[in-house]
Amino acid sequence: MDQFTLNLIVVGFTFAIYIGIAIWARAGSTAEFYAAGQGVNPILNGMATGADWMSAASFISMAGIIALAPVGGYTQSAFLMGWTGGYVLLALLLAPYLRKFGKFTVPEFVGDRFYSGGARLVAVICLIVISVTYVIGQMRGVGVTFSRFLEVSTDMGLYIGAAIVFAYAVLGGMKGITYTQVAQYVVLIIAYTIPAIFISLNLTGSFLPQLGLIGGYAPQGGDVAVLAKLDSLVTELGFTAYTADTNNMFNMILFTMSLMIGTAGLPHVIVRFFTVPRVADARSSAGWALVFIALLYTVAPAVGAMARLNLTTTFWPGAATGSAMSGPALSVAEIDSNPKLAWINTWKATGLLDFSDKNGDGFIQYFNEKALVTAANKALADAKKAVADSTDADKTALEAKVTEAQAAVDAALADPANGLGGKSLTELGFVGNELTKVDNDIMVLANPEIAALPGWVIALVAAGGLAAALSTAAGLLLAISSAVSHDLIKGSINPNISEKGELLAARISMGFAIAVATYLGLNPPGFAAQVVALAFGLAAATIFPVLMMGIFSKRINKEGAIAGMLAGLVFTAVYIFLYLGWFFIPGTNMYANTPANHFFGISPLSIGTIGAVVNFTVAYLVSMVTKAPPQHVVDLIESIRVPKGAGSAQAH
């Protein structure tokens, strides 16, 4: 059986399970549609939260983001700490109190606690901006994953994904989504860990990738540690050491903090804790969520480091036992003939990996090409193109430029500063890095083939990637649709709507949200990578502070809350737009997005932390000069602070 058929069977089987669960878990009431009847077991809720939280980016891209970062793998630890540490904040500061409050949505809490429809509306706006920007990336992820594994176009993949989500989200609401996510979690964690275990066994002899990361390198008898080996190889090839310190500690701290409080402020994550029966369950469910998330997040850095090591030793076969350049580089003939290396050409065909034998020696040299060399080569290519394109009879001037550019290239190649280990590239016989493209995603996607695992593991990785993308998209869509049907329609437009009418409205909003997300996924505004930063930054600067102040302060009033949210929103969005363009329209940015231009070295990715500080400060100052909240609000705050008297559990 060929790989494609196997992929179809495994993916088809998992989809049948999801649809089956959807039919079994139909939502019969708004309580079931918005919060799964508040009767979900905390461990299952933890699993569902894990699937909801871990997107296609976590599953496919994160290991590569760590492994291939030009600044080294250590600096990218911000993602690992940030995306897990946020759950501590959720468990300690938000989840139990919001569960005690006992309603369905985040804006509803904001509206009641700050006794104001205006505050609720501002919260709805923040929620929709955050969730819509986040869901665009997920819909793209669904399309890309489908197209990679099922040989359909990205657009076609997006339609299939949208249809599947439509089936179980519209039918089952939160209840259907929750139980589907439990199944999706199981699929994605098995798909992630199996290749990781095999690679760890191969490279370190250790069964657990977490121990493999700090283990010894098996091909050299385990005397050299994996990380030490990796550091020595990548520095020999001119890259930054894998474990190198960050060059901007202040920014790394702010970035980590921004991801943590952003995580705790993401509406689709917060609502997960509305689904458990008791306050005590909300506390432990955050712990269970982190258990299931940590299973992937502690494996990811091991996958990253080991895949980078595998990549390096594949292209420098001598590196397995000595230094990288103790033997010749991998030859083109070997890539074409060795069945174990067939994955290189397979993934070359997808465009995720590319190589070209620039110096024509039949070998592929992989190393870090200095920017000067790249620039000189580009200038030469441009000059040659100008000659070829010119229609002038006299090309002497243009040809002189080619000669000049050629001299610049020769000088760059001859300069030992641009070479490796004190030797210039000319001495080494190199003209440039010949492994011209290695996409982040390849670190996870090609893993089963690199480790020579059977075809069903490859099919499982396909199903896992799809599960990760679909589950996150569904959770986000539910957060958007409940904000529309519960906070906008029932909350302000038509408060007298019947239970049945609201359930219908919720289903229609869900259908509408899926249509909008599909449209945006098909026509992304061209900033797919930046939107995630925006979503985290805004969640950190708006939702998290307003919820925290609502619970821990009796003095913050509606004027303070509204002013704080707006200040956090505007401040954060403007800072991001300054570097990435107004509303992300390319070319409208005021400053180039380079570290030298950042205020105090703070990148737009990290600004959410400062936005949160702005929110807290403005809310406090405005509250101090305006009237204290009325008595019924003080009573509400006192009641959410004690677990006693939470709504009784509804079993189903």
Next chain:
Amino acid sequence: MADKTSSSAYWAANVRVILISLVIWFVCSFGLGIILRPALKGISVGGADLGFWFAQNGSIYVFLVLIFVYAWRMNKLDKEYGVEE
């Protein structure tokens, strides 16, 4: 609701548990993983240093234990003050 004094004592105890937990949360991630890493370079853990390990794996384990200990402490506190569900 329980009488005023006991419910405010419960809240004070709750906030104390939260503050202690937050200190641990901060130290294991921002502290050991980032700020103190250069100072702890001498302590090696399997080919890298303690700070690297805390940043990539260790802090996550501490977070996990921390949430469950917090949940257990709070459930105990709920019972002591008679405010459990």
